[in-house]
Amino acid sequence: MSDGYNRNREGILFQYVDKVLVMSRYDIIIVGGGISGLFSALILGKHGKKVLLLEEREFLGGNCNSYMVDGFQVDTGPHAVTGLVNGPTRRIIDEYLDYTPIFLDYGTYHLRTPDGLVNVPANITEFVGFDLIPRRDRLALSQAITKAITLSAFGIDTTSQSVHDFLPKNLSTHTLEFVNAVCHFLSGRDMKKTSVHRVLAGSNFMSEPLDDKKNGSKLTEHVTDRISKLSRLATNKVSESQGYPRGGLKTLLNAVLYSMPPNVEIQTNHKVKRITTLDGRAIGVETDEESFESSIVVHSGFAKELPEMVNELPAGYVSDLRRIDQTKSLTVWLGLKEEIPEFNYIGSEIWFREQPYWAMPISNYTPGLAPRGKQLIGFTFVMNEKRTLKTEKNKAMDTITRAIPRIEQFIEMEHCQTTIPEKAAVTIDGYIAENRTPIKNLYIVGTDADRRSMGITRAAYSTLHMIQEMKNDGNLKEERIV
Ligand SMILES: Cc1cc2nc3c(=O)[nH]c(=O)nc-3n(C[C@H](O)[C@H](O)[C@H](O)COP(=O)(O)OP(=O)(O)OC[C@H]3O[C@@H](n4cnc5c(N)ncnc54)[C@H](O)[C@@H]3O)c2cc1C
Structure with a gap:
């Protein structure tokens, strides 16, 4: 190995500095202390890893504070x-x-109109009686929703089908404004860039699998699950699964920080400028003032910024990352x-x-x-x-x-x-990264490394999936030890 680095039999990096053996102090370095970086630090810490988390800002939490x-x-x-x-x-x-x-309890979603508030239709029955948009359009939209759910129930992929192309033509401007507003809040973009799948999943008409990123492992289970979701057409069971943290959003952050084990070290005001690699493996990170070594690096900042931070990325991967919207x-x-x-x-x-x-x-x-x-x-x-x-x-x-x-x-x-609420908008042509990168032992976590759901839920999906990938790579043992 070059640059004075070596690896012992367990794969731990060490370096001879002036003939003195320096072992790396950390098993894993996490770049970024938003909720996905913190969830990762918490879980890895509780699995016994010595973790260093570096956050560029003065405060932790990123968008969750x-x-x-x-x-x-x-x-x-x-x-x-x-x-x-x-x-x-x-x-x-x-x-x-x-x-x-x-x-x-989260409460109710409303629509504000010049005459006051009306409830957002939570199911098809309510939708049919929803008189803010013309009756003809309501019927056309209800049929489109039913068709989309039925397609997805039978495993037909609607992730690259845009809402714009899926909807019946000749809808009124008012109706299009309504659909566009829904798309903006679910994907960050208008109906030309938002997929049918995103609208179904974001409005809870369809569940997303907790463990399998690729949407269901066995076809029969998959279809049964999706068909059971058709019941959402008649009832509204969304509200019980949503909430606002008592005491404000920082309560969730504080609970994570309070639970952090002592083997996790956190340093704020540390912007990571480079992720260092050797022979295609991650070996540490550098800020302007310091460098830190570890044999695993987790990037929870912007995946889009990786090409500026890592030298050895293949050109195809760099151009994929540039497509993140x-x-x-x-x-x-x-x-x-x-x-x-x-x-x-x-x-x-x-x-x-x-x-x-x-x-x-x-x-x-x-x-x-x-x-x-x-x-x-x-x-x-x-x-x-x-x-x-x-x-x-x-x-x-x-x-x-x-x-x-x-x-x-x-x-x-x-x-x-x-x-920037989500590090990658889920649009029909935007790129979403995988947790693994082409650099060995460099992982990505956060809202640009999972397309399921939105926000904190998406960050949590991504974290759990990355933990599973680390286990599959032999980088993490099953059992929690702290
Ligand atoms: C207006 C708004 C409304 C939202 N509404 C909801 C909602 O209703 N429900 C919901 O679940 N979610 C919602 N979200 C989204 C949710 O807050 C985010 O998806 C989630 O907090 C993202 O977490 P993250 O850790 O992936 O990313 P971030 O919060 O972006 O964290 C990334 C962290 O990495 C740090 N960082 C980046 N680069 C570096 C570097 N080079 N070195 C060191 N540190 C670095 C950043 O400073 C930041 O702290 C909303 C967000 C916004 C802004």
């Missing part, structure tokens, strides 16, 4: 944590957290000086005309997120990156005041966040 602004506790965007009955986050909570956050969002948090009847509900609302938003009055869940008697609402918009931030903020405020005209007189706090 909360902080104070003028007496209001805002989250990094409005959040509904999903899959709480039997999803991957539930599995991580049950198997690895020493302290379980309390999730409050991302959407930016703008969240406007408004602190109101009093609670107003327009937000007298638990859950969230969608405005779908011209510029869609998704909003949550989070202070209705749990006291303390707003000062007593006041109210806190987060409004998230998909950003148009061709426009300036200032233009986008002004446009967002115009939309909010058009949707809720009285709101202006109650605003005492305004705070904006620009974020």
